[in-house]
Amino acid sequence: MKNNKEDAQFAQDLGETLKEKQKQSEIRQVQEKILFTGLDNSGKTTIIKLLQREISQIAMLKPTRQAQRAIFNYLGKQISEWDLGGQERYRIAYLKEPTKYFDNTSVCIYMIDVQDKPRIAESLSYFADVIKQFKTLNIEPFIYILFHKNDPDYVKEKGVHLKGFISEIKENVRKIVNEEFNVSFTETTIFDLWSIISVFSEILLQLYPQSELLDKTIKEFSGKINSNASIVLDSNSLVIGQHFADNTSKQILANSTPYFLTLSDTLEKQDEGVTEMIVERGDNEFYIDQFNIEKTQDPLYILLMKQKGTGSFKREEVISFIKILKSIL
Known part of the structure; x- marks a missing residue:
């Protein structure tokens, strides 16, 4: 119940900024x-x-x-x-x-x-x-x-x-x-x-007017779930928004991104309908998922990383985050 209230307040706080960014997008x-x-x-x-x-x-x-x-x-x-x-x-x-x-x-x-x-x-x-x-x-x-x-x-x-x-x-x-x-x-x-x-x-x-709002949203979500590194990418591996707690986290996720995208593509082909997965490597736990928006036919990807022992990724939290991303994108 508490998480739902926090998500609702989070979305409401971003509302006015989002409306302004959407106006800019319509102009450009x-x-x-x-x-x-x-x-x-x-x-x-x-x-x-x-x-x-x-x-x-x-x-x-x-x-x-x-x-x-x-x-x-x-x-x-x-x-x-x-x-x-x-x-x-x-x-x-x-x-x-x-x-x-x-x-x-x-x-x-x-x-x-x-x-x-x-x-x-x-x-x-x-x-x-x-x-x-x-x-x-x-x-x-x-x-x-x-x-x-x-x-x-x-x-x-x-x-x-x-x-x-x-x-x-x-x-x-x-x-x-x-x-x-x-x-x-x-x-x-x-x-x-x-x-x-x-x-x-x-x-x-x-060239994309919503980029500042995206980074702000990702940063706040990362803090909420204790994610050291969070990236949202398009199907060409281009970063749409990102947040890193430090340079070490950035380097780890940067080096892992091509591997995880290939793994995600392979999983989708082998098990149609399954998009999310959790992978453990070294001292870190990674969460990979994909989602779609109306503006583009190809999926977008979300990659999250946190240290082991800081709590597991919760599917419902990620789904709420994706909904907010969709409203911005």
Whole structure:
């Protein structure tokens, strides 16, 4: 009885904020455009395939020809994804028709291959050309620079020299944008899937007005059930909302997420109708479940983690939490 009252009060407290966020969502129904660009072989298409959980196709990838466009749904919002092939003849074509390729960009993701040092000057030159087109078109997209192929073995081999190299590139990028654009820098590698998931989750959540409310809701629920780490993801493993008690909890759940999503998919296929499961690993207990919302056909996932001995996960508490999530989403 007490839990029901707490849930009702929790939902009521969030009511006014939710109404305001929904109004913002109704206003922002214009399709968003995310532009992937950079030199050829920088890893743009590989990252897109990873986010689509199409890992088996990566070994067979060929250089992207011209511009590949796709539309995907992120929590009911239409996202236009443009993957611009980076071969020189294509880059020249893009710059000749900037309105066709660069206009209406909400987010520009510029890929730099940190292992291809001889082509860094060429990459920075093309980046400057892209920024020039944005200025000409009078648009100010968010700029994300991904220092890709920051692979563990390569980092270990190059050590401090790689850090200095990346710092130098950052300074050159800042000179090019000249404080006229918001720029973020991230180091990514396909050997650490979370490095890719986290940055793309951050990008998409910038385009989603309910993100702040989601994180607040997840944080309060985590405190209520003593969960050290809580994540809500979509079917492409992109984070919709999250809360971590500390960096250790974050690292544990980040490393476990791909495993649990695969396990959840397998369980659903083998035992239709069963979506939730509890797994014990080391000193922690994990709860995995999936649920659906009207805005998207694919399921969403919830992953929770708590230390053993702090009480078991209760199905009824999670169901109440999912109901609140659905009202926000």
